[in-house]
Amino acid sequence: xxxISGESFEIRLEEDNHTVFFKGAxxxxxxxxxxxxxxxxxxxxxxxxxxxxLDLRELNFLxxxxxxxxxRFVIEVRDHGGINLHVIASEAIPWHARSLKNLQRxxxxxxxxxx
Amino acid sequence: xxxxxxxxxxxxxxxxxxxxxxxxxxxxxxxxxxxxNGLSADFLGDYVTTFLPESAGRARAERRQNEIKYSxxxxxxxxxxxxxxxxxxxxxxxxxxxxxxxxxxxxxSVSNGIGFExxxxxxxxxxxxxxxxxxxxxxxxxxxxxxxxxxxxxxxxLLTMIxxxxxxxxxxxxxxxxxxxxxxxxxxxxxxxxxxxGVSA
Numbered sequence: 001x002x003x004i005s006g007e008s009f010e011i012r013l014e015e016d017n018h019t020v021f022f023k024g025a026x027x028x029x030x031x032x033x034x035x036x037x038x039x040x041x042x043x044x045x046x047x048x049x050x051x052x053x054l055d056l057r058e059l060n061f062l063x064x065x066x067x068x069x070x071x072r073f074v075i076e077v078r079d080h081g082g083i084n085l086h087v088i089a090s091e092a093i094p095w096h097a098r099s100l101k102n103l104q105r106x107x108x109x110x111x112x113x114x115x
Numbered sequence: 116x117x118x119x120x121x122x123x124x125x126x127x128x129x130x131x132x133x134x135x136x137x138x139x140x141x142x143x144x145x146x147x148x149x150x151x152n153g154l155s156a157d158f159l160g161d162y163v164t165t166f167l168p169e170s171a172g173r174a175r176a177e178r179r180q181n182e183i184k185y186s187x188x189x190x191x192x193x194x195x196x197x198x199x200x201x202x203x204x205x206x207x208x209x210x211x212x213x214x215x216x217x218x219x220x221x222x223x224s225v226s227n228g229i230g231f232e233x234x235x236x237x238x239x240x241x242x243x244x245x246x247x248x249x250x251x252x253x254x255x256x257x258x259x260x261x262x263x264x265x266x267x268x269x270x271x272x273l274l275t276m277i278x279x280x281x282x283x284x285x286x287x288x289x290x291x292x293x294x295x296x297x298x299x300x301x302x303x304x305x306x307x308x309x310x311x312x313g314v315s316a
Binding site for chain 1: 188189
């Protein structure tokens with residue numbers, strides 16, 4: 001298990017099931033600050049390909065630089081090929097339903113599970 | 116240069132509730148002041164809920180109130196982040212964020228001083244944005260950002276305000292007759308309030 005945390009957020013990678021959990025508010029200032037998180041996400045990419053899950057149910061705020069980070073990861077997964085990517089989101093958090101569909105436009109096979 | 120407006124830029128008219136925060140353009144590093152953007156944006160998001168109709172116990176109204184609160188917080192945060200990043204520190208122009216509430220819309224606007232060159236680049240981006248479709252531009256920016264193109268990143272915040280938050284954006288560029296190398300830019304986002312009543316006038 002690996003963690004990255006900051007004043008307002010916590011991120012946890014469970015390597016065994018290729019799942020990354022996000023919690024809190026992500027409002028870092030740009031590509032450079034998001035780089036360690038993107039690297040953590042990339043650790044879910046495995047050979048042979050295995051399904052990846054991003055659990056965002058407790059991620060209540062994400063700024064546009066954070067949206068960019070997720071976009072970059074989704075493109076990476078798409079280009080890797082043959083990987084199922086699942087995003088677990090919450091209906092109670094307003095940005096989930098609205099903004100996650102943009103990720104689906106980048107990778108139509110991405111599934112969003114709204115709970 | 117004097118003054119120029121782009122997009123849907125309406126000046127205030129009639130009764131409204133408002134709130135303004137102004138930050139001095141300090142020289143301390145951006146990193147040490149970054150958390151300030153989130154704190155201010157959270158405050159503004161929370162503040163508007165005071166003026167929205169009571170929603171307790173009504174699931175749909177509560178949900179809509181949450182959406183409005185989130186949109187105001189998101190927009191305030193993005194506009195402040197941009198202003199703090201691009202503010203021209205050599206001039207003593209405060210960075211201001213202004214919130215207005217009327218019966219049918221909420222407005223969030225941020226103004227700051229920027230260098231002439233930066234202002235011209237911003238204006239060119241705004242003109243492209245006004246000609247294009249925000250959702251298509253957003254997709255393109257997301258694809259470009261995968262190639263680590265830094266320039267693709269700025270602007271994504273504005274595009275998401277339009278495509279994910281239904282905001283109408285407007286801009287005002289004001290030149291300073293005494294200082295030709297700087298200008299003040301105001302970015303204004305208007306959120307229409309659909310089924311709910313805003314401030315009781």
